[in-house]
Amino acid sequence: MSSFVEISDKIIESTLEIFTGMVMMEISVEGEPPLKLGTLKKSITGMVGLAGDRKGVIAVHLPEQVALAVTTSFLGMEVEEINADVNDAIGEIANMLGGNLKTILSDQGKDIQLSLPSTISGDYSFSSQADVDQIILSFKAPSGVFYVEVELEN
Amino acid sequence: MAKNVLLVDDSSTMRKIISRSLRQAGLDFGEIYEAADGHEALVLLENETIDIVLSDINMPNMNGIEFLREKKNRPGIQAIPVFMISTETGEDIISEAKSLGTIGALKKPFTPEKVNEVLGPFM
Numbered sequence: 001m002s003s004f005v006e007i008s009d010k011i012i013e014s015t016l017e018i019f020t021g022m023v024m025m026e027i028s029v030e031g032e033p034p035l036k037l038g039t040l041k042k043s044i045t046g047m048v049g050l051a052g053d054r055k056g057v058i059a060v061h062l063p064e065q066v067a068l069a070v071t072t073s074f075l076g077m078e079v080e081e082i083n084a085d086v087n088d089a090i091g092e093i094a095n096m097l098g099g100n101l102k103t104i105l106s107d108q109g110k111d112i113q114l115s116l117p118s119t120i121s122g123d124y125s126f127s128s129q130a131d132v133d134q135i136i137l138s139f140k141a142p143s144g145v146f147y148v149e150v151e152l153e154n
Numbered sequence: 155m156a157k158n159v160l161l162v163d164d165s166s167t168m169r170k171i172i173s174r175s176l177r178q179a180g181l182d183f184g185e186i187y188e189a190a191d192g193h194e195a196l197v198l199l200e201n202e203t204i205d206i207v208l209s210d211i212n213m214p215n216m217n218g219i220e221f222l223r224e225k226k227n228r229p230g231i232q233a234i235p236v237f238m239i240s241t242e243t244g245e246d247i248i249s250e251a252k253s254l255g256t257i258g259a260l261k262k263p264f265t266p267e268k269v270n271e272v273l274g275p276f277m
Contacts, residue, residue: 088167099241
C-alpha cells in the first residue's frame with residue numbers, strides 16, 4: 001500500500017472517530033469524492049498548516065448548514081448563525097485532524113510542526129500555490145455532505 | 155464530595171466542549187472554573203478551591219508546559235493534580251509534562267467513555 005493511500009485511510013478513520021466520538025454525530029464516507037472542489041459557496045473551512053519534514057495543509061470544508069449542525073452537536077447547545085463558536089468548533093475539528101495527520105506522518109519518521117487552526121467563511125476557492133499531492137475525502141452527515149482535504153508538498 | 159474542576163484552554167468553545175464531555179461522562183463534579191491560559195489558571199488556583207485541573211498544552215501567553223513549570227514552584231498549589239488535554243501526543247512533550255508533575259494526558263478526540271475511564275478514578 002502506498003503511503004498516500006495509507007494516509008487517506010487513516011484520515012478517514014480519524015474523521016469518523018472525531019465525529020462519532022466527540023462531535024456526537026454519525027457520519028459516513030460518501031462515494032467518490034470530486035477531483036477538485038472549485039468555488040465553495042456559503043461554506044466554512046477550518047485548516048491547519050504543516051511545517052517541517054512535510055509541508056502542507058489539512059482542511060475541513062463544510063456548507064454553512066452542516067457547520068451549524070456540527071457546532072450544535074459538538075457544543076451541546078443550539079447555534080443558529082455563523083459566529084465565533086462555529087469558527088472555534090470548526091477550527092478545533094481541523095486542529096484534531098491536524099494532530100492525527102502529524103501522528104500519522106511522525107510514525108513514518110517525519111518531524112512535523114502544526115500551525116494554530118484558522119477558518120475562512122463565505123464564498124471562496126481553496127487552492128495551493130505549490131506542487132502538492134492532494135487528497136479530497138467526502139463524508140455524509142445528517143445535514144449534508146462535507147469534505148476533508150489534505151495537501152502535501154512534493 | 156464532588157470535585158471542583160479548572161478547565162484551561164484558550165478556546166472558550168473548547169472549554170464548552172470539555173464541560174459537555176464531563177457531563178456526558180457522568181462524573182460527579184462540583185464547580186467548573188475556566189481559564190484562557192496558564193496565567194489565568196495560576197490566579198484561579200491561588201484564589202479558589204480547585205481539586206483537579208484539565209489543561210491544554212498549546213496556548214498563548216503561558217502555555218501548558220510553562221504553566222506546569224510555574225505551578226511546580228508554588229508550594230500552595232503544587233499538589234493539585236493536572237491532566238493535559240491536547241492533540242499534541244509527541245513523546246517529548248508528554249514526558250516533559252510528566253516530569254513537571256502532570257498525572258495523565260487525554261488525547262483529543264476523546265469520547266465521554268474515555269473521559270470517564272481516565273478521570274473517573276480522580277473524581
